[in-house]
Amino acid sequence: SPSRSSVIIVGAGISGIAAAKVLAENGVEDLVILEASDRVGGRICKESFGGVTVELGAGWIAGVGGQQPNPIWELAAQFELRTCFSDYSNARYNIYDRSGNIIPSEIAADSYKKAVDSAIQKLRNQEEEEEEAYGDDHCNNNIKNSETKLPSTPETPIELAIDFILHDFEMAEVEPISTYVDFGEREFLVADERGYDYLLYKMAEEFLFTSEGRILDNRLKLNKVVRELQYSKSGVTVKTEDGFVYEANYVILSVSIGVLQSDLLAFNPTLPRWKLDAIEKCDVMVYTKIFLKFPYKFWPSGPDKEFFIYAHERRGYYTFWQHMENAYPGSNMLVVTLTNEESKRVEAQADEETLREAMAVLRDMFGPNIPNAIDILVPRWWNNRFQRGSYSNYPIISNHKLFHNIKAPVGRIFFTGEHTSERFNGYVHGGYLAGIDTSKALLEEMRKEKESQTLLLEPL
Ligand code: FAD
Secondary structure (H helix, E strand, O other): OOOEEEEEEEOOEHHHHHHHHHHHHOOOOOEEEEOOOOOOEOOOOEEEEOOEEEEOOOOEEEEEOOOOOOHHHHHHHHOOOOEEEEOHHHHHHOEEOOOOOEOOHHHHHHHHHHHHHHHHHHHHHHHHHHHHHHOOOOOOHHHHOOOOOOOOOOOOHHHHHHHHHHHHOOHHHOOOOHHHHHHOOEEEEEOOOOOOOHHHHHHHHOOOOEEOOEEOOOOEEOOOOEEEEEEOOOOEEEEEOOOOEEEEEEEEEOOOHHHHHOOOOEEEOOOOHHHHHHHHHOEEEOEEEEEEEOOOOOOOOOHHHOEEEEOOOOOOOOOEEEEOOOOOOOOOEEEEEEEHHHHHHHHHOOHHHHHHHHHHHHHHHHOOOOOOOOEEEOOOOOOOOOOOOOEEEOOOOOOHHHHHHHHOOEOOEEEOOHHHOOOOOOOHHHHHHHHHHHHHHHHHHHHHHHHHHHHHHOOO
16 A cells, blocks of 8 residues: 655645745755656746747746845755846837837837726726626725726727736736735846756755755656546545556645646545536636747847837737847847737647748838848747646636635645746746645645544543
Protein backbone atom coordinates (compact mmCIF):
# COMPACT_ATOMS: atom_id res chain seq x y z
CA SER A 1 0.00 0.00 0.00
CA PRO A 2 1.22 3.51 -0.73
CA SER A 3 2.94 5.37 2.08
CA ARG A 4 0.96 8.23 3.50
CA SER A 5 2.32 11.75 3.75
CA SER A 6 0.93 14.70 5.66
CA VAL A 7 0.37 16.87 2.61
CA ILE A 8 0.45 16.41 -1.15
CA ILE A 9 0.87 19.57 -3.17
CA VAL A 10 -0.35 19.33 -6.73
CA GLY A 11 1.61 21.66 -9.02
CA ALA A 12 5.09 23.17 -8.71
CA GLY A 13 4.45 26.70 -9.91
CA ILE A 14 5.16 29.71 -7.69
CA SER A 15 2.10 29.05 -5.49
CA GLY A 16 2.87 25.34 -4.99
CA ILE A 17 6.52 26.00 -4.16
CA ALA A 18 5.63 28.89 -1.81
CA ALA A 19 3.04 26.68 -0.06
CA ALA A 20 5.50 23.78 0.30
CA LYS A 21 8.17 26.09 1.70
CA VAL A 22 5.88 27.47 4.41
CA LEU A 23 4.80 23.94 5.37
CA ALA A 24 8.40 22.70 5.53
CA GLU A 25 9.44 25.70 7.61
CA ASN A 26 6.64 24.87 10.02
CA GLY A 27 7.72 21.30 10.60
CA VAL A 28 5.73 19.52 7.89
CA GLU A 29 8.66 17.65 6.38
CA ASP A 30 6.81 14.68 4.93
CA LEU A 31 5.25 16.48 2.02
CA VAL A 32 5.14 15.41 -1.60
CA ILE A 33 4.92 17.73 -4.60
CA LEU A 34 3.39 16.20 -7.73
CA GLU A 35 4.05 18.19 -10.91
CA ALA A 36 2.61 17.20 -14.29
CA SER A 37 5.32 18.71 -16.47
CA ASP A 38 9.05 17.98 -16.43
CA ARG A 39 10.04 21.19 -14.63
CA VAL A 40 9.13 23.55 -11.82
CA GLY A 41 7.80 27.04 -12.56
CA GLY A 42 4.44 26.47 -14.28
CA ARG A 43 3.55 29.77 -15.90
CA ILE A 44 6.99 31.10 -15.09
CA CYS A 45 8.75 29.54 -18.01
CA LYS A 46 11.91 30.48 -19.91
CA GLU A 47 13.20 29.34 -23.22
CA SER A 48 16.39 29.99 -25.03
CA PHE A 49 15.61 31.76 -28.29
CA GLY A 50 17.68 33.78 -30.74
CA GLY A 51 20.69 33.72 -28.43
CA VAL A 52 18.99 35.00 -25.27
CA THR A 53 16.63 33.76 -22.57
CA VAL A 54 13.04 34.76 -23.22
CA GLU A 55 10.10 34.42 -20.84
CA LEU A 56 7.14 32.66 -22.43
CA GLY A 57 4.97 33.20 -19.36
CA ALA A 58 5.30 35.90 -16.73
CA GLY A 59 7.75 38.56 -17.88
CA TRP A 60 7.28 41.51 -15.58
CA ILE A 61 7.45 42.16 -11.90
CA ALA A 62 4.39 44.38 -11.73
CA GLY A 63 3.78 46.80 -8.89
CA VAL A 64 7.04 48.30 -7.65
CA GLY A 65 7.94 51.56 -5.92
CA GLY A 66 4.86 52.03 -3.77
CA GLN A 67 4.04 52.09 -0.07
CA GLN A 68 4.34 48.37 0.48
CA PRO A 69 7.11 46.16 -0.85
CA ASN A 70 6.11 43.67 -3.54
CA PRO A 71 7.37 40.32 -2.19
CA ILE A 72 8.51 39.21 -5.65
CA TRP A 73 10.51 42.41 -6.07
CA GLU A 74 12.13 41.66 -2.71
CA LEU A 75 13.02 38.13 -3.80
CA ALA A 76 14.40 39.50 -7.06
CA ALA A 77 16.60 41.92 -5.10
CA GLN A 78 17.71 39.23 -2.66
CA PHE A 79 18.74 36.85 -5.44
CA GLU A 80 20.03 39.59 -7.75
CA LEU A 81 17.74 38.86 -10.64
CA ARG A 82 18.52 41.12 -13.59
CA THR A 83 15.55 43.33 -14.46
CA CYS A 84 14.98 46.45 -16.49
CA PHE A 85 12.48 49.28 -16.05
CA SER A 86 9.73 49.19 -18.57
CA ASP A 87 6.97 51.70 -19.20
CA TYR A 88 4.26 50.75 -21.60
CA SER A 89 2.25 53.89 -21.06
CA ASN A 90 4.49 55.26 -23.85
CA ALA A 91 2.90 52.88 -26.31
CA ARG A 92 -0.01 55.23 -26.92
CA TYR A 93 2.35 57.81 -28.49
CA ASN A 94 3.76 55.27 -30.93
CA ILE A 95 0.68 54.23 -32.87
CA TYR A 96 1.21 53.33 -36.52
CA ASP A 97 -1.56 53.19 -39.07
CA ARG A 98 -1.56 50.74 -41.96
CA SER A 99 0.42 53.12 -44.16
CA GLY A 100 3.20 53.41 -41.63
CA ASN A 101 2.30 56.90 -40.42
CA ILE A 102 2.59 57.62 -36.72
CA ILE A 103 -0.70 58.96 -35.40
CA PRO A 104 -0.17 62.57 -34.17
CA SER A 105 0.02 62.60 -30.40
CA GLU A 106 -3.01 64.95 -29.97
CA ILE A 107 -5.24 62.57 -31.91
CA ALA A 108 -3.88 59.60 -29.99
CA ALA A 109 -4.36 61.40 -26.67
CA ASP A 110 -7.94 62.31 -27.65
CA SER A 111 -8.84 58.76 -28.62
CA TYR A 112 -7.22 57.54 -25.45
CA LYS A 113 -9.28 59.86 -23.28
CA LYS A 114 -12.43 58.89 -25.12
CA ALA A 115 -11.68 55.20 -24.58
CA VAL A 116 -10.98 55.68 -20.86
CA ASP A 117 -14.20 57.70 -20.42
CA SER A 118 -16.20 55.10 -22.26
CA ALA A 119 -14.73 52.26 -20.20
CA ILE A 120 -15.53 54.13 -16.98
CA GLN A 121 -19.07 54.76 -18.21
CA LYS A 122 -19.50 51.09 -19.06
CA LEU A 123 -18.33 50.15 -15.59
CA ARG A 124 -20.77 52.56 -13.94
CA ASN A 125 -23.66 51.23 -15.99
CA GLN A 126 -22.75 47.68 -15.04
CA GLU A 127 -22.54 48.64 -11.40
CA GLU A 128 -25.95 50.22 -11.56
CA GLU A 129 -27.45 47.18 -13.25
CA GLU A 130 -25.88 45.00 -10.60
CA GLU A 131 -27.27 47.19 -7.89
CA GLU A 132 -30.74 47.14 -9.36
CA ALA A 133 -30.62 43.38 -9.74
CA TYR A 134 -29.39 42.58 -6.25
CA GLY A 135 -30.10 45.73 -4.28
CA ASP A 136 -26.51 45.50 -3.12
CA ASP A 137 -24.91 48.43 -1.48
CA HIS A 138 -21.40 47.55 -2.51
CA CYS A 139 -21.36 50.33 -5.11
CA ASN A 140 -19.46 53.48 -4.61
CA ASN A 141 -21.85 56.27 -3.57
CA ASN A 142 -20.65 58.95 -5.92
CA ILE A 143 -21.15 56.54 -8.79
CA LYS A 144 -24.69 55.59 -7.77
CA ASN A 145 -26.45 58.78 -8.78
CA SER A 146 -24.86 59.20 -12.14
CA GLU A 147 -27.23 58.93 -15.06
CA THR A 148 -27.01 55.93 -17.36
CA LYS A 149 -25.34 56.99 -20.58
CA LEU A 150 -24.46 54.70 -23.41
CA PRO A 151 -20.69 54.25 -23.63
CA SER A 152 -19.30 54.96 -27.07
CA THR A 153 -18.19 51.97 -29.12
CA PRO A 154 -14.72 51.97 -30.67
CA GLU A 155 -14.93 52.08 -34.44
CA THR A 156 -11.85 53.40 -36.18
CA PRO A 157 -8.59 51.40 -36.24
CA ILE A 158 -7.04 53.83 -33.71
CA GLU A 159 -10.02 53.56 -31.39
CA LEU A 160 -9.99 49.79 -31.69
CA ALA A 161 -6.25 49.65 -30.98
CA ILE A 162 -6.63 51.86 -27.92
CA ASP A 163 -9.63 49.92 -26.71
CA PHE A 164 -7.54 46.76 -26.96
CA ILE A 165 -4.59 48.28 -25.07
CA LEU A 166 -6.87 49.61 -22.39
CA HIS A 167 -8.86 46.47 -21.78
CA ASP A 168 -6.19 43.88 -22.32
CA PHE A 169 -3.27 45.72 -20.68
CA GLU A 170 -4.01 48.93 -18.84
CA MET A 171 -7.23 48.50 -16.89
CA ALA A 172 -5.52 50.43 -14.09
CA GLU A 173 -6.47 53.58 -16.02
CA VAL A 174 -10.13 52.71 -15.53
CA GLU A 175 -10.38 51.25 -12.07
CA PRO A 176 -7.92 50.93 -9.21
CA ILE A 177 -5.99 47.67 -9.32
CA SER A 178 -4.64 46.48 -5.97
CA THR A 179 -1.25 45.58 -7.39
CA TYR A 180 -0.54 49.19 -8.38
CA VAL A 181 -2.33 50.75 -5.42
CA ASP A 182 -0.46 48.65 -2.85
CA PHE A 183 2.92 48.02 -4.44
CA GLY A 184 3.39 50.99 -6.76
CA GLU A 185 2.99 51.81 -10.41
CA ARG A 186 6.35 50.81 -11.77
CA GLU A 187 6.99 47.62 -13.69
CA PHE A 188 10.23 45.81 -14.36
CA LEU A 189 10.90 43.34 -17.11
CA VAL A 190 12.88 40.30 -16.04
CA ALA A 191 15.89 40.05 -18.34
CA ASP A 192 18.07 37.45 -16.74
CA GLU A 193 19.79 34.63 -18.61
CA ARG A 194 18.97 32.33 -15.67
CA GLY A 195 15.27 33.07 -16.16
CA TYR A 196 12.45 34.32 -13.92
CA ASP A 197 12.25 30.75 -12.58
CA TYR A 198 15.63 31.24 -10.92
CA LEU A 199 13.58 32.72 -8.05
CA LEU A 200 11.72 29.42 -7.66
CA TYR A 201 14.95 27.51 -7.65
CA LYS A 202 16.37 29.78 -4.92
CA MET A 203 13.19 29.33 -2.88
CA ALA A 204 13.38 25.55 -3.31
CA GLU A 205 17.03 25.58 -2.25
CA GLU A 206 15.94 26.63 1.21
CA PHE A 207 13.86 23.54 1.90
CA LEU A 208 14.54 20.90 -0.75
CA PHE A 209 17.76 19.07 -1.52
CA THR A 210 19.45 20.76 -4.46
CA SER A 211 22.78 20.44 -6.16
CA GLU A 212 24.45 22.37 -8.99
CA GLY A 213 21.36 24.23 -10.04
CA ARG A 214 19.06 21.23 -9.90
CA ILE A 215 16.41 20.13 -7.41
CA LEU A 216 17.22 16.51 -6.54
CA ASP A 217 14.89 16.05 -3.58
CA ASN A 218 12.72 12.97 -4.01
CA ARG A 219 9.75 14.77 -2.44
CA LEU A 220 9.47 16.69 -5.72
CA LYS A 221 8.05 14.34 -8.33
CA LEU A 222 8.03 15.59 -11.91
CA ASN A 223 6.03 14.12 -14.82
CA LYS A 224 3.26 13.14 -12.40
CA VAL A 225 -0.05 14.06 -13.95
CA VAL A 226 -2.73 13.94 -11.27
CA ARG A 227 -5.97 12.55 -12.71
CA GLU A 228 -8.04 11.67 -9.69
CA LEU A 229 -8.57 12.95 -6.17
CA GLN A 230 -10.59 10.74 -3.91
CA TYR A 231 -11.33 12.40 -0.62
CA SER A 232 -13.07 11.43 2.58
CA LYS A 233 -13.20 12.44 6.23
CA SER A 234 -9.99 10.55 6.91
CA GLY A 235 -7.72 11.47 4.01
CA VAL A 236 -7.11 11.92 0.29
CA THR A 237 -6.01 9.37 -2.30
CA VAL A 238 -4.36 10.81 -5.38
CA LYS A 239 -3.98 8.85 -8.61
CA THR A 240 -1.61 9.85 -11.38
CA GLU A 241 -1.73 9.10 -15.09
CA ASP A 242 1.16 6.63 -14.87
CA GLY A 243 -0.81 4.43 -12.48
CA PHE A 244 0.73 5.54 -9.19
CA VAL A 245 -1.31 6.11 -6.05
CA TYR A 246 -0.37 8.57 -3.31
CA GLU A 247 -2.05 9.04 0.03
CA ALA A 248 -2.08 12.02 2.32
CA ASN A 249 -3.95 13.63 5.15
CA TYR A 250 -4.43 16.76 3.04
CA VAL A 251 -3.98 18.01 -0.50
CA ILE A 252 -3.13 21.51 -1.67
CA LEU A 253 -4.29 21.91 -5.25
CA SER A 254 -2.53 24.67 -7.17
CA VAL A 255 -3.61 23.90 -10.75
CA SER A 256 -4.89 26.85 -12.79
CA ILE A 257 -8.52 27.87 -13.13
CA GLY A 258 -8.35 26.68 -16.76
CA VAL A 259 -7.35 23.19 -15.59
CA LEU A 260 -10.12 23.19 -12.97
CA GLN A 261 -12.59 24.03 -15.75
CA SER A 262 -11.27 21.20 -17.93
CA ASP A 263 -11.77 17.49 -17.34
CA LEU A 264 -8.15 16.68 -16.47
CA LEU A 265 -8.99 16.10 -12.80
CA ALA A 266 -11.74 13.84 -11.51
CA PHE A 267 -12.98 14.45 -7.99
CA ASN A 268 -14.49 11.64 -6.05
CA PRO A 269 -17.02 12.53 -4.69
CA THR A 270 -17.68 15.33 -7.20
CA LEU A 271 -17.11 18.86 -5.97
CA PRO A 272 -20.10 20.57 -4.37
CA ARG A 273 -22.31 22.81 -6.52
CA TRP A 274 -21.10 26.10 -4.98
CA LYS A 275 -17.51 25.19 -5.86
CA LEU A 276 -18.31 24.16 -9.42
CA ASP A 277 -20.34 27.34 -9.93
CA ALA A 278 -17.50 29.54 -8.75
CA ILE A 279 -14.96 27.75 -10.96
CA GLU A 280 -17.30 28.14 -13.92
CA LYS A 281 -17.83 31.88 -13.35
CA CYS A 282 -14.16 32.80 -13.46
CA ASP A 283 -12.93 33.73 -16.94
CA VAL A 284 -9.62 32.62 -18.32
CA MET A 285 -7.50 35.11 -20.22
CA VAL A 286 -5.23 33.84 -22.97
CA TYR A 287 -2.15 35.99 -23.46
CA THR A 288 0.46 35.11 -26.03
CA LYS A 289 3.86 36.69 -26.52
CA ILE A 290 5.22 35.88 -29.96
CA PHE A 291 8.97 36.34 -30.30
CA LEU A 292 10.56 37.26 -33.63
CA LYS A 293 14.28 37.26 -34.33
CA PHE A 294 15.73 39.46 -37.10
CA PRO A 295 19.12 39.68 -38.78
CA TYR A 296 19.27 43.36 -37.83
CA LYS A 297 17.22 46.06 -36.17
CA PHE A 298 14.96 48.26 -38.33
CA TRP A 299 12.68 49.79 -35.69
CA PRO A 300 13.30 53.00 -33.73
CA SER A 301 14.94 52.31 -30.41
CA GLY A 302 15.22 54.11 -27.11
CA PRO A 303 13.25 53.65 -23.89
CA ASP A 304 10.24 55.73 -25.00
CA LYS A 305 10.04 53.69 -28.19
CA GLU A 306 10.10 50.33 -26.43
CA PHE A 307 6.40 49.74 -27.09
CA PHE A 308 4.47 50.50 -30.24
CA ILE A 309 0.99 49.89 -31.54
CA TYR A 310 -0.41 48.81 -34.88
CA ALA A 311 -3.87 50.18 -35.67
CA HIS A 312 -5.88 47.78 -37.83
CA GLU A 313 -9.60 47.47 -38.45
CA ARG A 314 -9.62 44.13 -36.70
CA ARG A 315 -9.44 44.49 -32.91
CA GLY A 316 -6.38 42.85 -31.39
CA TYR A 317 -4.76 41.99 -34.73
CA TYR A 318 -1.01 42.16 -33.99
CA THR A 319 -1.70 45.34 -32.05
CA PHE A 320 0.85 45.45 -29.26
CA TRP A 321 4.60 45.38 -30.02
CA GLN A 322 7.74 45.60 -27.95
CA HIS A 323 11.39 45.69 -28.92
CA MET A 324 13.90 43.85 -26.76
CA GLU A 325 16.75 46.34 -27.11
CA ASN A 326 16.40 47.64 -23.55
CA ALA A 327 16.40 44.17 -22.08
CA TYR A 328 18.94 42.59 -24.40
CA PRO A 329 20.77 45.16 -26.54
CA GLY A 330 21.78 43.76 -29.90
CA SER A 331 19.35 40.87 -29.70
CA ASN A 332 17.43 42.17 -32.75
CA MET A 333 14.22 40.86 -31.37
CA LEU A 334 10.59 41.95 -31.36
CA VAL A 335 7.70 40.64 -29.31
CA VAL A 336 4.08 40.96 -30.34
CA THR A 337 1.31 40.16 -27.89
CA LEU A 338 -1.99 38.60 -28.85
CA THR A 339 -4.86 37.77 -26.53
CA ASN A 340 -7.94 35.58 -26.31
CA GLU A 341 -9.49 34.80 -29.72
CA GLU A 342 -6.41 35.94 -31.65
CA SER A 343 -4.24 33.80 -29.36
CA LYS A 344 -6.41 30.76 -29.97
CA ARG A 345 -6.36 31.43 -33.69
CA VAL A 346 -2.56 31.52 -33.97
CA GLU A 347 -2.17 28.57 -31.63
CA ALA A 348 -4.19 26.53 -34.09
CA GLN A 349 -2.20 27.48 -37.18
CA ALA A 350 1.33 26.65 -38.32
CA ASP A 351 4.02 29.05 -37.09
CA GLU A 352 5.02 29.85 -40.70
CA GLU A 353 1.53 31.27 -41.25
CA THR A 354 1.84 33.39 -38.10
CA LEU A 355 5.25 34.55 -39.30
CA ARG A 356 3.76 35.59 -42.65
CA GLU A 357 0.98 37.55 -40.93
CA ALA A 358 3.40 39.28 -38.56
CA MET A 359 5.74 40.22 -41.43
CA ALA A 360 2.87 41.74 -43.43
CA VAL A 361 1.96 43.85 -40.39
CA LEU A 362 5.57 44.96 -39.90
CA ARG A 363 5.82 45.89 -43.61
CA ASP A 364 2.68 48.01 -43.21
CA MET A 365 4.43 49.87 -40.40
CA PHE A 366 8.05 49.98 -41.58
CA GLY A 367 7.88 49.61 -45.36
CA PRO A 368 8.52 46.79 -47.83
CA ASN A 369 12.31 46.67 -47.46
CA ILE A 370 12.64 45.31 -43.97
CA PRO A 371 14.28 41.89 -43.61
CA ASN A 372 12.31 38.74 -42.90
CA ALA A 373 12.42 37.34 -39.40
CA ILE A 374 14.84 34.44 -39.20
CA ASP A 375 13.07 32.69 -36.35
CA ILE A 376 9.74 32.72 -34.55
CA LEU A 377 8.54 31.36 -31.20
CA VAL A 378 4.82 30.96 -30.51
CA PRO A 379 3.90 29.76 -27.00
CA ARG A 380 0.69 27.75 -26.72
CA TRP A 381 -0.82 28.33 -23.29
CA TRP A 382 -4.36 27.60 -24.40
CA ASN A 383 -3.60 24.17 -25.83
CA ASN A 384 -1.36 23.19 -22.93
CA ARG A 385 -3.51 20.74 -20.98
CA PHE A 386 -1.66 21.63 -17.76
CA GLN A 387 -2.60 25.32 -18.20
CA ARG A 388 -5.62 25.94 -20.48
CA GLY A 389 -5.01 29.65 -20.63
CA SER A 390 -2.73 32.28 -19.18
CA TYR A 391 -4.39 33.68 -16.09
CA SER A 392 -7.68 34.21 -14.29
CA ASN A 393 -9.79 37.16 -15.29
CA TYR A 394 -12.52 37.90 -12.81
CA PRO A 395 -15.48 39.99 -13.91
CA ILE A 396 -14.61 43.59 -12.97
CA ILE A 397 -17.56 43.78 -10.67
CA SER A 398 -17.09 40.47 -9.03
CA ASN A 399 -18.28 39.98 -5.56
CA HIS A 400 -16.32 38.79 -2.62
CA LYS A 401 -18.35 35.60 -2.48
CA LEU A 402 -16.92 34.38 -5.78
CA PHE A 403 -13.34 34.63 -4.53
CA HIS A 404 -14.32 33.11 -1.25
CA ASN A 405 -15.86 30.09 -2.95
CA ILE A 406 -12.98 29.60 -5.37
CA LYS A 407 -10.56 29.55 -2.49
CA ALA A 408 -12.56 27.68 0.16
CA PRO A 409 -11.38 24.14 0.95
CA VAL A 410 -13.58 21.15 0.17
CA GLY A 411 -13.05 18.65 2.95
CA ARG A 412 -9.35 17.86 3.00
CA ILE A 413 -8.62 19.51 -0.33
CA PHE A 414 -7.24 23.05 -0.04
CA PHE A 415 -7.10 25.34 -3.04
CA THR A 416 -4.35 27.75 -4.00
CA GLY A 417 -2.90 29.47 -7.09
CA GLU A 418 -3.08 33.00 -8.50
CA HIS A 419 -6.83 32.64 -9.06
CA THR A 420 -7.40 32.31 -5.30
CA SER A 421 -5.81 35.68 -4.56
CA GLU A 422 -8.58 38.24 -4.26
CA ARG A 423 -6.26 41.22 -4.42
CA PHE A 424 -3.57 40.03 -6.80
CA ASN A 425 -5.02 37.40 -9.09
CA GLY A 426 -3.31 37.12 -12.46
CA TYR A 427 0.13 37.99 -11.13
CA VAL A 428 3.23 36.15 -9.93
CA HIS A 429 2.97 37.85 -6.52
CA GLY A 430 -0.69 36.75 -6.44
CA GLY A 431 0.39 33.13 -6.83
CA TYR A 432 3.16 33.53 -4.28
CA LEU A 433 0.97 35.18 -1.64
CA ALA A 434 -1.85 32.71 -2.27
CA GLY A 435 0.54 29.79 -1.66
CA ILE A 436 1.60 31.27 1.67
CA ASP A 437 -1.98 32.03 2.63
CA THR A 438 -3.30 28.57 1.82
CA SER A 439 -0.54 26.75 3.68
CA LYS A 440 -1.12 28.94 6.74
CA ALA A 441 -4.81 28.07 6.67
CA LEU A 442 -3.89 24.40 6.35
CA LEU A 443 -1.41 24.59 9.24
CA GLU A 444 -4.17 26.05 11.36
CA GLU A 445 -6.50 23.22 10.33
CA MET A 446 -3.81 20.64 11.15
CA ARG A 447 -3.27 22.23 14.53
CA LYS A 448 -6.99 22.03 15.28
CA GLU A 449 -7.16 18.42 14.16
CA LYS A 450 -4.23 17.50 16.39
CA GLU A 451 -5.80 19.32 19.30
CA SER A 452 -9.11 17.49 18.95
CA GLN A 453 -7.27 14.17 18.71
CA THR A 454 -5.31 14.78 21.91
CA LEU A 455 -8.52 15.75 23.64
CA LEU A 456 -10.04 12.46 22.55
CA LEU A 457 -7.02 10.50 23.76
CA GLU A 458 -6.83 12.15 27.15
CA PRO A 459 -8.45 10.14 29.94
CA LEU A 460 -11.39 11.95 31.50
P1 FAD B 1 1.08 27.69 -12.23
O1 FAD B 1 2.35 28.38 -12.45
O2 FAD B 1 0.26 27.37 -13.41
O3 FAD B 1 1.37 26.35 -11.41
C1 FAD B 1 0.49 25.26 -11.43
C2 FAD B 1 1.27 24.00 -11.76
O4 FAD B 1 0.37 22.89 -11.73
C3 FAD B 1 1.91 23.99 -13.14
O5 FAD B 1 3.29 23.76 -13.02
C4 FAD B 1 1.21 22.84 -13.87
O6 FAD B 1 2.07 22.14 -14.73
C5 FAD B 1 0.77 21.97 -12.70
N1 FAD B 1 -0.36 21.10 -13.02
C6 FAD B 1 -1.46 21.36 -13.74
N2 FAD B 1 -2.28 20.31 -13.79
C7 FAD B 1 -1.67 19.33 -13.07
C8 FAD B 1 -2.02 17.99 -12.76
N3 FAD B 1 -3.17 17.45 -13.19
N4 FAD B 1 -1.17 17.25 -12.00
C9 FAD B 1 -0.01 17.80 -11.54
N5 FAD B 1 0.35 19.06 -11.81
C10 FAD B 1 -0.46 19.82 -12.57
N6 FAD B 1 2.33 37.64 -13.91
C11 FAD B 1 3.05 38.72 -13.55
O7 FAD B 1 3.16 39.02 -12.35
N7 FAD B 1 3.67 39.48 -14.48
C12 FAD B 1 3.59 39.21 -15.80
O8 FAD B 1 4.21 39.88 -16.63
C13 FAD B 1 2.82 38.09 -16.21
N8 FAD B 1 2.70 37.79 -17.51
C14 FAD B 1 2.15 36.59 -17.88
C15 FAD B 1 2.22 36.20 -19.22
C16 FAD B 1 1.76 34.96 -19.60
C17 FAD B 1 1.88 34.55 -21.03
C18 FAD B 1 1.24 34.07 -18.62
C19 FAD B 1 0.81 32.68 -19.00
C20 FAD B 1 1.14 34.47 -17.30
C21 FAD B 1 1.59 35.73 -16.91
N9 FAD B 1 1.54 36.17 -15.59
C22 FAD B 1 2.21 37.30 -15.21
C23 FAD B 1 0.80 35.42 -14.56
C24 FAD B 1 1.71 34.52 -13.72
O9 FAD B 1 2.57 33.80 -14.54
C25 FAD B 1 0.83 33.56 -12.91
O10 FAD B 1 -0.12 34.31 -12.16
C26 FAD B 1 1.60 32.69 -11.91
O11 FAD B 1 2.83 32.24 -12.43
C27 FAD B 1 0.71 31.51 -11.54
O12 FAD B 1 1.32 30.67 -10.59
P2 FAD B 1 0.50 29.45 -9.99
O13 FAD B 1 1.39 28.74 -9.06
O14 FAD B 1 -0.80 29.94 -9.50
O15 FAD B 1 0.13 28.52 -11.25
